[in-house]
Amino acid sequence: MVRRLAILLLALVVLEPLAAAERAYVGQLDAQGGKRIPLSLNAGDYLTGELPGAGLGLDLQDTEGAHLRRLVPSQGGRRSFMLVAPAGGTFRLQLSGAPAADYRLELQPVVPLTAQRAPKERLASPRLRALQDELARGGDSEAFWREMAVRGTPLVEALDAQQDRVTFLWRGARHNVRLFGGPGYEHAALQRLGDSDVWFKTFELPRQTRLSYQLAPDVPELDADAMTRRRAILATAQADPLNRGAFPERGPDAYQYDSVLELAEAPPQPWIAPRPGVARGSLQRHSFASMALGNTRSVYLYRPAGYRPGAKGNALLYLFDAEAYLGKVSTPTILDNLIAAGQIPPTAVVLIDNPSPQSRAAELPPNPDFAHFLGEELTPWLRRQGISAAAERTVIGGSSYGGLASAYAALRYPQVFGNVLSQSGSFWWAPPGGEAQWLTREYIAAPRLPLRFYLEAGQFEGGVGQSGIFETTRHLRDVLRAKGYPVIHREWASGHDYLNWRGTLADGLIALLGRPQG
Template sequence: MPLLAGALLLGLGLYAQAGEARHYEGRLDGQGAHEIRLQFERGDYLSGELPSAAVQLDLQDEAGRHLRRLVAGDAGRRAFQLVAPARAGYRLRLQGAAGAEYRLRLAAVTPLAHQRVPRTELESPRLRALQAALAAGEGSAAFWAEMDERGTPLIEPLDEREALVTFLWRGAERNVRLFGGPGYDHSELARLGDSDVWFVTFRLPRATRLAYQLAPDVPELDADPGTRRRAILATAQADPLNPRVYPARGVDAFQHDSLLELDQAPAQPWNDQRPDVARGSVERHVFASRILGNQRAVHLYRPHGYRPGAADNHLLYLFDAEAYLGKVPTPTILDNLIAAGRIPPMAAVLIDNASPEARGVELPPNPDFARFLAEELRPWVAKQGLEAPAARTVIAGSSYGGLASSYAALRHPEIFGNVLSQSGSYWWSPPGQEPEWLTREFVRSPRLPVRFYLEAGLFEAGNGQLGIFDTTRHLRDVLRAKGYEVRHREWASGHDYLNWRGTLAEGLIELFGR
């Protein structure tokens, strides 16, 4: 049976037996490195987790050549998945500070023989022409040469408002899935006859903007739905025929997304640094919480010329600092908005997660985390000279961060008088309770002095279940029925920072624009 046939922990002489999960822990050597050798059969599926922060994990071939970065040293997501490209020996190389502790968990390997298969339908005029050419005995080479020249996805306008968009992959053996994009559940690509053309077509608004990856030959596992869903990460990678990437090209195709922007996608004019705009400052602090029993990085942004105590000062609290200092260039966005006079002077407090695991515990409604914000973080921020009354303070975030923002305002409207929620996870509820717990809390609560900006993407609708698009609309309706001021926007987008980097500015202008 193909197996993780002898995962050797170098220096310790430990071996993994066939089909077994393995746990490794220890310290990196004096050069800040450690290696684990693996033997795979082609198509073997392996998943794992590297909880150790600031430790990087790469997959190399037997000769030590880089194949793929599995976990970046500063990554928020520290789980990984991979499919072995060939029968061979491989190395897992850990890197970090000399002597740093690490913990690594490898799940049991699922061989190719234990994985499963599916199909879809033809809409694209160009693919129908290709189908006819294939039936006449022609090959697909001319089609792929055309796609290479024009770039993918294949875009075929229908009318002034919509276009057919076809995502393509060349040469998979068993399946291809779309990771991200307009499909809610990792849409499957179909194979065109017995050719090397895999495709899935969507009718999309011409205002669409989204990031996506394609995943060929995803392992089909006999496992729980969550495990099967995560398996797509083993092969998800940038579209090789799409030259546009987001946020920037990584060390390999697994490290970045491909970018789709149709011709009517709204402009995102505030993201790039402008030579005539003075830049603000960003300071990084480590903040220890007694209430939560952990510590995290907190970044303080001050716009150029910021004057503590000035009458018009505004303040932004923002979760997921790592993403909002990287994929979303928040300081640059604020610099540009303030310089253009679109918003008043606004400082910002960007709050990191204590760990990837802590994010899922703290950001969904958590009374201790709300206390941390109100009783520990806010007084400390005020001592740093960043302060504004509730009416000029906004708390913001995306996904769980949007949910956390609304909950913080519910618990502490005397501090957070404005909420900016980007694709908030309002479907959430505690275990054993019905969905939309926070919406019911607002129903029970008296009206509070809080204003809201809520947004969601068309491609975040649920597929037979409650999704972000629908639950955001429901919260909007509940809040308006209670008498709250609510600004609500919907975008032709998915659940990704590509859209949020533009709509953060839109939300701030909606709440405080001049």
């Protein structure tokens, strides 16, 4: 009997632990309700385990029995634990509970500090995955950058029948790289590939995408307010050195222009370039002093070739942000081409400049004084210049705040402006302390007016944490249609971007002026 008991006790010793890989300990506590298990750890080792039995506790002690940490409380609480060894050496795990209580302690394999690393990220771009593997084998990025110099950037790789993977790249920044523009507002951060000189950010984009962008390496980190920190990107934002496209055109240095991304199915922009044989209209600059606003600004008058004041069928276009619509958007050329092709009737244009950035921010968001300037100062002056059209053949338009101003001016002066052309209008706007989408609610409250609308927005203009231009343009569309307004609504794979607006201006004019009114 004694010999059989000895064999049984020996078997229990062998079963503790059960297996080295699992490090599972089973048995019974001693007569005092305890059990000590020695444990050797190196500093920084990561250990996890579980003590599933109820009524059992587990502490970490030093070799002298001094308490270091309670890992599992005996009553209630979590039955699993995680710890990082505070120093190297021998410790012990102290089990406690009722005398002779059964226990099972399961320990996962120790993860040494030298083995603690994040899993290798699976990169979305197949080409970058190949580069990642090359770097892991001890190679470098030289061949990759030579390839990109020939291929051009961004790196475009097919994803499926509708989308491409587009990877923006920068070489050799020290601290950070930000994307200025592109598919979003949030100055997306590029990621460094290991410790190489490759910085990257990959997006999945529709094949219809058209956008402009810059890249900003080593943007300063400032101890300042959020807007100051955000604007610091302008200190380093510049064209992509490996991108051959430029918008509006290459300037004296890379900080003066944007780079261009146009995927394979980006809509054509057939009206933006001068055409042989198309007669050019005239453009005159005037200085206009407003009594309502107490300031003076430049206004530009475009008259198409052969324009006849007062002729039946003449149309008129009011456009805000004259500098942009004469520079980044070649408005006179677009009008020349559309009129020569019979897409729209003879259309004069008044392009309204901003006296200053501050005045733009004060005037273009809904402002009764600015609406008065448009309807009761500028419009009579235009008539004296021989430029006029009936309200149903008059379009007021612009982008961003200009789209917002257009919809507001038409609400205030429908007898002057019968058509609204909004390119990514800022319909999220609210006056200080007011509720968002103020102008949309004004249209809800107002009676239906004799107005027609062309509204457009980019898919990359969605809000982050609140409704953005994309969503609020849709909301205005729904409100207007519910009230019975004729609305043409377009959405593009683009951002807040004159590169797209220069093409879609023609779409808006054809939609509003190139079809029978009604």
